[in-house]
Amino acid sequence: MKLIYEQSKTGRRASALPHPDLPVPDLPAELRRAEPPRLPEVSQPELVRHFTKLATRTFGIDTGFYPLGSCTMKHNPRVNERVVALPGFRDLHPLQEEDGAQGALELMWRLQEILAEVAGLPAVSLQPAAGSQGELTGLMLMRAYFADRGEGDTRRKVVIPDTAHGTNPASVTMAGYEVTKVETDARGNLDLDDLRAKVDAETAGLMLTNPSTLGLFDEGIEEVAAIFHGAGALLYYDGANLNAVCGISRPGDMGFDIVHFNLHKTFSQPHGGGGPGGGPIAVREALEPFMPVPAVVRDGDRFRLDYDRPQSIGKVRGFCGPFGVFVRSYAYIRSYGPALREMSEVAVLNANYVLARLRDAYELPYDRLCMHEFVLSARRLKREHGITALDVAKRLMDYDFHPPTIYFPLVVPEALMIEPTETEPKETLDEFVEAMLAIVHEAAEEPEVIKEAPHSRPVGRLDEVLAAKRAVVKYGFEQHPDLRAEGAPAEPRQLEAQKGA
Amino acid sequence: MKLIYEQSKTGRRASALPHPDLPVPDLPAELRRAEPPRLPEVSQPELVRHFTKLATRTFGIDTGFYPLGSCTMKHNPRVNERVVALPGFRDLHPLQEEDGAQGALELMWRLQEILAEVAGLPAVSLQPAAGSQGELTGLMLMRAYFADRGEGDTRRKVVIPDTAHGTNPASVTMAGYEVTKVETDARGNLDLDDLRAKVDAETAGLMLTNPSTLGLFDEGIEEVAAIFHGAGALLYYDGANLNAVCGISRPGDMGFDIVHFNLHKTFSQPHGGGGPGGGPIAVREALEPFMPVPAVVRDGDRFRLDYDRPQSIGKVRGFCGPFGVFVRSYAYIRSYGPALREMSEVAVLNANYVLARLRDAYELPYDRLCMHEFVLSARRLKREHGITALDVAKRLMDYDFHPPTIYFPLVVPEALMIEPTETEPKETLDEFVEAMLAIVHEAAEEPEVIKEAPHSRPVGRLDEVLAAKRAVVKYGFEQHPDLRAEGAPAEPRQLEAQKGA
């Protein structure tokens, strides 16, 4: 379909704007715009149709099953959209005086209390914009903590398991730390021997996802915590998989000192085609003085912002964080109340059910019950029929499913990382299982159907190598390159690299 | 796809409801429900997915071009949805005291003033729920008017042209009148000779759509009015085609005594898959005393409901009519202001452009410029290639267009009634023209492609005869008939009867 720019026509417009009867002053000539930006010129009917059409070419949770591992694609209740649109929230300026924002401040304070309870840690900052920023903030807290203790120069290393999400090492570097990698053992737990060998006085901390990205709870977590705490280091909990353990096991109780939440995962912020998210952090008392400013505090029955935190690392984002995300997640948690545990129970039940039905047809690298998600390998399909994880993913689209995360975690070859979430009915899980089994069958019977999949989408497999090579990243108007003229790719090349998570 | 009832499972639910801690009294046993209604039992995630899927199987203006003649499928601005949802409108109880509803009353009063100006008639009632009810209300006014003049028993007939919409004769009967039919002349105007022969002292009035359902302005309208008024009868204006003449020619000036508006056509109430609509009426002074109660009146700077209308016909609908529809249409008209004429100008321009490009390829029964819509005949295609208007309609779906109205008006064989509306861009009109021309080409080259169309929809042509014969009009749960088991129709039969308008 056409780009909106390709539909533009000079003089057409979708907006009607007020024109006060006032003179418009001249701007200094050297600052004035020479050429107007070539924004779309379409009428309102065209505008609505264009974006409606784009929407129908987008697959969301509302469209169907979306078992994208590590992303917790659960149902997004519409009541959350209703409350976030209340004018008292939506049209509230972030610099409003505190006495004109008591409702917003109270909501944030309440959410902090809830997150502290779920984490099992006393102090919360809502400020980080997403999990990755929560990580970075947590690492900055480590820095500040060790600097305060005079260990800032010695503790330079952060331990990261080989199953870690890419954000973990990336955050480590951005925080000015160095990565120390540790391995996963045969049961899918952290390799304790490897760990013991690597943790020392230069270690600032560990970053761990638990359950791990393999969907497995680290059975040695108590020992892991002891190793780090014994060495004077801290433990950071990557909360991406918290959906498995709410009310079942608390990161603080596991020994973690810093935790981030992915509100968009565990607490159902709609993912919006890529965002927004929310990455609040919870920490132990010892780390609280370093938390970002402002803190949201309660004084009797008033709520206020506290900037008076001399040891604070500062600000990591504007204002108090993504407030609308807080409203949605607060609403979500209040819909469960103390029964939040049930959310995690069903997430784990759903995952184990799908696992039970698929474990024989695919390969299961770690032979255990899983938590809220699990990772299969398509290695056998690849060996026997040349069908890769990528092929399975593409073929699933023809069955109207969003594919799982693939090629992640990196320790599993041809990984298929499947996270059904708690909101799916058994019927959907069964249909997905049938499709996955049918694909195994097809791999043997008619592999080319899979290789050429998807067959049911507006485009076939797209050439990712061409995209990266030509780097056409915006519309070029008259100069827009005609890739077609340069010849269609005989066989579009996709990267067999992580897609999802 | 499955019916929502077919997805139900005992014990599943989408709602969470308050449970006050109060005793629930017993109801008298003989009034208590014995068996609960078998409403759907689905979770909230399933509910949202089900209706999302149904939506994507529905074609609206937002989906694409919708030239359904006589229905004025114009763009529905989203700002109207915004304002109608303001709590002050949306959550206002219709029995609120007048001093707590001044904003609503003022809005209705303002809309009345606007409609009076557009109609060129002084008195307006917003109460009727749609065009058809506007018609019936208008005919009731005629009855009351003539009864008041002592002519109630003699004037029993209402004249209806052969081009009239089916609601006109249906309304006549429901109002207790008899239909007198008149013919259309060779130019598409009312046949004045036929008219003169039929209008007499028994005639209560005329119901006319002008421009007519042929999309033609009646060139003899002044003479028509003279004939009826000369005979002491009244003229009723079916406002379905008002979109052609706003600010260009006013029904009151044409000689009409009663006019209805279709707010959902001319003034862009979204059609909602069949409704709601709004059918206000405007009348001359002489008819005002008979208008429905309550009237919305202004006293200085206060607005109130006036029930003190002793000659009123009474109420035709609850409260003051479909208020939300008024909000949207008021907003729509205020977006144009005095430039409302431009809306009609462009509607007529768009129609004439499409007509100019199609007139040679199809047959044009009345060789004139058109107003906001026009009627072609597929008679030649049928004769030469066996391709009917119905076939053309079905094939258009494969080009992603909603078909025009077909088989209406009845005076044109194999009628294709095309109304582009003013909101469409020229590009869309051109694409539609190309498709219509392509179909003419296909009719000669590969008629079976057309006969078997549509090819691109979730179902093929459906058997309307089977539907009427079996009359399965609700889900039967365990007893639901299995039509498939009774055998698929070799050739699904569609009614070659009016579809649209």
Place this chain on the structure above:
Amino acid sequence: MSFLSLTERDREEMLAAIGVESVDDLFAQIPEGVRYRGRLDLEPALSEPELVAHLEELASRNAHSGSELSFLGAGIYDHYVPAVVDAILSRGEFLTAYTPYQPELSQGVLQAIFEYQTAICELTGMDVSNASGYDGTTVAADACYVAKHATGRTKVVLAETLNPQVRQVVKTYAPGFGLDVVEVPHEGGVTDPDRLAAAAQDAAAVFFQQPNFFGCLEPAPDLAAAANEAGALPVAHVDPISLGLLEAPGRYGCALAIGEGQSAGNYQSYGGPHYGFIAARSDYIRRMPGRIVGETLDAAGKRGYVLTLQTREQHIRREKATSNITTNQTLLALAGLVHLSWLGPQGLREVGETCLALAEYAKGRLSDAGFEPMFPGQATFKEFAVRVGRPADGVVRAAREHGVHPGYPLRRDYAGLEDALLVCLTEKRTQAEVDRLVEVLAEVAA
């Protein structure tokens, strides 16, 4: 104009293609004498931000159920509309489609209507429902038309406890249908089956409401029996939200069940747009007004849905049609279906129980405060009439000063009930709010 899509250049090209000089030439067919030469005397155009500001100002002058604690009911109810209703109704495909004349590209809305028809039939215990009528008043007129043709009789009987607006609309339509209207007074807040039986002789139909306009539960099975006895069609006017607890009209002998759908899925919206529902026993299927969706197959044997039984309708049957209705209230009926699907059988029951419990609590608290029931001893559902000891209009005025709208003064429709307020409790109200009502009434009416 942002709703228009033509550029100047487009216009010129199009005029050229048509072969005229100007847009004005297109209107040459309009006789000079009826051309409008003026400029419409309308207020200036408003840009989108200005329009919103203007309508916000108008809306701010309405006291709505978010700004005032309200116990108003009397036919339109402040039930909770779940967020899924808004989400689904705002989908452009549903919002901007029209009647599904062309089923192949309208399967979504057709299936939705079929599901709606099923829900209405389940609620009412009937065999067929149409796709919606205009509202709870006009479906009564529709039912008269059905009854008239089904029985050939020329009279309809209305219980006085039937919603006054419904009665008014029936009376407006009746002369055109050639029907006389007879009303049966209530006795102590309900209808006496014997008096109804007497009136029902030679009647085409007998209408009553359950719960009735006073909120009282009618002896509905007895009323239906009285009508059937006389060969008149018993027609029950029912509130969908009551039908989780109250028996379905189809189970106690009614020929038709009708009602105002607003309480299921629609906002109050100052009275509309809402939907009316009409459902009937299968005997009357070919006399039903309006659109009906039916199941069928395509050539491949795939199930699909179409508008059906169209030979009843105006576009085919014209002056002999069963009704003139065309545009109906599908979007609002869809809201009803979504709301009912959200509730499910269990939720519907719970909403009913909450209303019932709150209403009983309110009755008790009011009685403790000295406000006696208007119709003592009558069972009620979510509404009841209470005596406030002085003219009710004044009490409403005074209570609203305290931010509470205590209910509807029945004297506006029923002479003699001067001090009666009709008080309504939905599941949105709370115990504390009832306490506040009692407090305010005690203050203003004591």
Place this chain on the structure above:
Amino acid sequence: MSFLSLTERDREEMLAAIGVESVDDLFAQIPEGVRYRGRLDLEPALSEPELVAHLEELASRNAHSGSELSFLGAGIYDHYVPAVVDAILSRGEFLTAYTPYQPELSQGVLQAIFEYQTAICELTGMDVSNASGYDGTTVAADACYVAKHATGRTKVVLAETLNPQVRQVVKTYAPGFGLDVVEVPHEGGVTDPDRLAAAAQDAAAVFFQQPNFFGCLEPAPDLAAAANEAGALPVAHVDPISLGLLEAPGRYGCALAIGEGQSAGNYQSYGGPHYGFIAARSDYIRRMPGRIVGETLDAAGKRGYVLTLQTREQHIRREKATSNITTNQTLLALAGLVHLSWLGPQGLREVGETCLALAEYAKGRLSDAGFEPMFPGQATFKEFAVRVGRPADGVVRAAREHGVHPGYPLRRDYAGLEDALLVCLTEKRTQAEVDRLVEVLAEVAA
């Protein structure tokens, strides 16, 4: 629980299929010592109607721009968000999709991002934009990371007229990046190019804001030249709504352009979620943070869109990635695209002119009333600083008692500007509202 879809029977069947007795058995892998045996100490669950009532109560305790006449800006603006934005963002497909890892079923959102990237490039005069950053502060940190790697230098320079929150965030990130931060004070409300040039020596990047935090127009081309001269990357922080009138940073030599997207398409929402944008000259394309969408083809030669240049990103490059960002702000950026498409070039210009005209009117009226500009003689866009003659915090407090929020007290960020208020005018404000502001200020500050 209405968000869960399993029945009791489902659970039993599933447990059986898994081969365990109870759900608890699934958690056997969690060591006893870290199992949580309590019940979370959370407040009771709220049903949907109760939840809405609770949040309405909280929301009612916030003074928002519908309930108070507000002239607050300072980085977040009360521009009109057109209704089409809500309509499109509420489409479930956009709302509930995630990052388009699988392009074949995500062409819609991919194309939308590509269109967004184009809009940002058009506005800023740059060659490449990513799919969004978190907000207008974090994109500044991102730009530091780009500059650090592009230049190998270890210092960044910030004009003091750059939004204080942006500066704070840069300072929080800088130590981790190994960067020192130097700030350049303003002179009379703007930045002196010579002072900036001096500071820019050995700097990786120089950041300034146009219009700056005080609303004043910086000599942006001179500032960019000063940076370029020193081999530092000039980074302009710009307001998208200004770019119909003000020159694009790419046209006066900037290497990167960043900004807070909120003013285009997002509600104020107490500060978030919004989107930050970051765009650069093509030289820096492979150093860009976050998602970027590119055009490509399928085997049939059909055009399509994919996430591209992914070897920059954390999931492939891990500790060597150009950023750690994963989840971004696509939905908010989509809102920006829709708003900008609604405006078009003409609308963007008109909004700018309206803001400019209203601000100039306000300056004049305030000056007439005795309130002098803080920075006389400086050209401004939609904001300006005015002296209210007494501590500004008290004036804000007093004015709010009259229902007017007159602006932001600059002393909160700039010592010495004790009596300065930063006043903002968007196209939603009117002449009459400005008059009201002047009236109230005259009353409370006279």
